Amino acid sequence: xxxxxxxxxxxxxxxxxxxxxxxxxxxxxxxxxxxxxxxxxxxxxxxxxxxxxxxxxxxxxxxxxxxxxxxxxxxxxxxxxxxxxxxxxxxxxxxxxxxxxxxxxxxxxxxxxxxxxxxxxxxxxxxxxxxxxxxxxxxxxxxxxxxxxxxxxxxxxxxxxxxxxxxxxxxxxxxxxxxxxxxxxxxxxxxxxxxxxxxxxxxxxxxxxxxxxxxxxxxxxxxxxxxxxxxxxxxxxxxxxxxxxxxxxxxxxxxxxxxxxxxxxx
Amino acid sequence: xxxxxxxxxxxxxxxxxxxxxxxxxxxxxxxxxxxxxxxxxxxxxxxxxxxxxxxxxxxxxxxxxxxxxxxxxxxxxxxxxxxxxxxxxxxxxxxxxxxxxxxxxxxxxxxxxxxxxxxxxxxxxxxxxxxxxxxxxxxxxxxxxxxxxxxxxxxxxxxxxxxxxxxxxxxxxxxxxxxxxxxxxxxxxxxxxxxxxxxxxxxxxx
Numbered sequence: 001x002x003x004x005x006x007x008x009x010x011x012x013x014x015x016x017x018x019x020x021x022x023x024x025x026x027x028x029x030x031x032x033x034x035x036x037x038x039x040x041x042x043x044x045x046x047x048x049x050x051x052x053x054x055x056x057x058x059x060x061x062x063x064x065x066x067x068x069x070x071x072x073x074x075x076x077x078x079x080x081x082x083x084x085x086x087x088x089x090x091x092x093x094x095x096x097x098x099x100x101x102x103x104x105x106x107x108x109x110x111x112x113x114x115x116x117x118x119x120x121x122x123x124x125x126x127x128x129x130x131x132x133x134x135x136x137x138x139x140x141x142x143x144x145x146x147x148x149x150x151x152x153x154x155x156x157x158x159x160x161x162x163x164x165x166x167x168x169x170x171x172x173x174x175x176x177x178x179x180x181x182x183x184x185x186x187x188x189x190x191x192x193x194x195x196x197x198x199x200x201x202x203x204x205x206x207x208x209x210x211x212x213x214x215x216x217x218x219x220x221x222x223x224x225x226x227x228x229x230x231x232x233x234x235x236x237x238x239x240x241x242x243x244x245x246x247x248x249x250x251x252x253x254x255x256x257x258x259x260x261x262x263x264x265x266x
Numbered sequence: 267x268x269x270x271x272x273x274x275x276x277x278x279x280x281x282x283x284x285x286x287x288x289x290x291x292x293x294x295x296x297x298x299x300x301x302x303x304x305x306x307x308x309x310x311x312x313x314x315x316x317x318x319x320x321x322x323x324x325x326x327x328x329x330x331x332x333x334x335x336x337x338x339x340x341x342x343x344x345x346x347x348x349x350x351x352x353x354x355x356x357x358x359x360x361x362x363x364x365x366x367x368x369x370x371x372x373x374x375x376x377x378x379x380x381x382x383x384x385x386x387x388x389x390x391x392x393x394x395x396x397x398x399x400x401x402x403x404x405x406x407x408x409x410x411x412x413x414x415x416x417x418x419x420x421x422x423x424x425x426x427x428x429x430x431x432x433x434x435x436x437x438x439x440x441x442x443x444x445x446x447x448x449x450x451x452x453x454x455x456x457x458x459x460x461x462x463x464x465x466x467x468x469x470x471x472x
Binding site for chain 2: 003006007010011014015018025029030031
C-alpha cells in the first residue's frame with residue numbers, strides 16, 4: 001500500500017472510530033435538557049465572553065430557562081439576540097420589558113454640599129461607613145463611583161457630583177444598584193414617558209430644604225396633580241407607582257423643586 | 267530502580283521541567299484562569315485528568331499504529347502524522363469526558379463550565395503527549411510523566427493565583443496596570459523555578 005493511501009486510511013479510520021464512540025456516548029449518556037436551552041444557545045453569538053455574568057453562552061441559556069434570568073443580558077448579541085431569546089422563551093416568559101437603572105438623587109454640586117471633607121479610600125462604601133457619608137443629605141448619592149466601577153457596560157458615570165445613567169447603554173443588569181451602599185439606584189422597567197421622583201430624602205420638608213435645594217419636601221402637589229393616584233407621599237418623600245402611572249407627566253410640571261424627571265429624556 | 271526512575275520523572279516534571287514556568291507551554295490558561303484560586307484548582311485538575319488520559323490513549327497509537335517496531339525508515343513509518351492524529355485523539359477524549367461528566371458527575375461538570383472544552387486546544391496536553399514519545403518513555407513512564415506534568419501545572423496555577431492576588435491589591439504604576447504587571451510577575455515566578463534546576467538529579471542520583 002502506498003504511504004499516502006495508508007496515511008489517509010489511518011487518519012480516517014481513527015476519526016471514524018472516534019465518531020462512532022462519540023455518537024454512541026451521546027446516545028448512551030444522553031441527558032434530557034429543555035429544548036429551549038439548546039435553541040437559546042444557538043441564538044446567542046457563542047462568544048462565551050461572560051459579560052452576562054454566566055460562565056458562557058450555554059450557561060446563560062440555562063439560567064434564562066431555569067432561573068428566569070433576564071433575556072437581554074447578552075452584550076455582543078445586543079437587541080437582536082435579546083429579541084431572539086425573548087421569542088424562544090415565548091408567552092410564558094411574558095413580554096420581558098427591559099429594565100433600566102435610575103439614580104434616585106438630584107443633589108448635584110450646586111444643589112447641596114458636603115458635611116465634611118473625606119480623604120480616605122475614594123469609594124462610596126468607605127465614606128458611607130464614616131458617619132453615614134459626607135453629604136449634607138444622608139440619603140444622597142455619595143458620588144465616589146462604586147457604581148461606575150461595578151458597571152460592565154460603561155453606562156453610569158459621576159457627573160457633577162452624582163451618578164448619571166447613560167440610558168442608551170444601560171442594560172438594567174442591576175450591578176450598580178447592588179454596589180451602591182446607599183441604595184440610591186433603582187432598577188425600574190424601561191419607559192419613554194413615565195417619570196421618576198429623583199430624591200429619597202425622608203426628612204421633614206424644612207430640614208430637607210436646608211440640606212439640598214433639589215430635595216423632595218413632601219408638599220403633595222404631585223400626588224394631587226396625578227389623575228391616576230399613582231403617586232403616594234410616604235415618610236416625606238413622593239413615590240410614583242410605575243404600574244399605575246400612564247406617563248401624562250402632569251407631576252413633572254407641578255413639582256416645585258423640579259426633581260420629577262423622565263429618565264429616558266435625561 | 268524502576269520506582270526511583272519513576273519518582274525522578276515525576277518530580278522532574280513538577281519542579282525542574284514545569285510545563286508552564288520552565289517550558290512555557292499552556293500560558294493561555296495560566297494567565298486566563300489564575301485570577302481565582304478555586305477556578306485555578308478546578309482547571310488544573312481537569313487538565314491533569316485529560317493529560318493522563320490523553321497520554322494513555324496516544325502512546326499505544328504512536329507505538330502500534332503510527333510507528334510500529336521495525337518501521338523506521340520504511341514507507342510504513344507514519345511518524346509525520348503524529349500532530350494531526352494526536353489532536354484528533356485529544357479532541358475526541360475531551361468531548362467524551364464532557365459527555366461522561368454531564369451524565370454522571372453533573373456537579374463537577376458545572377464547576378468546570380467552559381474550561382473543559384477549552385482544554386481541547388490546550389497546548390500542554392499535546393506537548394506532554396508528544397514529548398513523552400520524543401523522550402522514549404515506555405507506557406508507565408509516560409503516564410507518570412503526564413501525571414507529574416499535570417500536578418506541575420496545578421502547582422504553577424496555585425502559586426500564581428496567590429501572586430496575582432497580592433499584585434492586584436498592590437498599587438501599580440499606571441503604565442503597568444492589568445496585563446503588563448501580570449506578565450512581569452509571571453516572569454519572576456518562572457525565574458524562581460530556575461532554582462530547582464538539578465535538585466531532582468541530586469536527590470535520586472540518576
